[in-house]
Amino acid sequence: MALSYKSRRRWSLVILLVGLPLYIVAAVSVVNALDRPPIWLEFAVYVFLGFLWMLPFKFVFKGVGKEDPDAEPPRED
Helix, strand or coil: CCCCHHHHHHHHHHHHHHHHHHHHHHHHHHHHHCCCCCHHHHHHHHHHHHHHCCHHHHHHHCCCCCCCCCCCCCCCC
C-alpha cells in the first residue's frame, strides 16, 4: 500500500522528531557497550549507524520536499 503525500509528510515528521532521537540514544549505547573503542573505530561506527537508520525509511522521505503531486493546480482568475 502506497502512502499519500500528506501521510508521508506526517510520518517523516514523526520519524525525525521522535524516532531519530531514540535512535541516537541507541547508537550511543551501542558504542558505550564496546567499552570506548579507539576514536577511528568509534567514528566508523557512528557513520555506519548514521546511514543505517535511514534505509528502512527511504520510501517515506522520498519526494517529501517537493510540491504535492496530487494537489490541484492553482486557478488563475
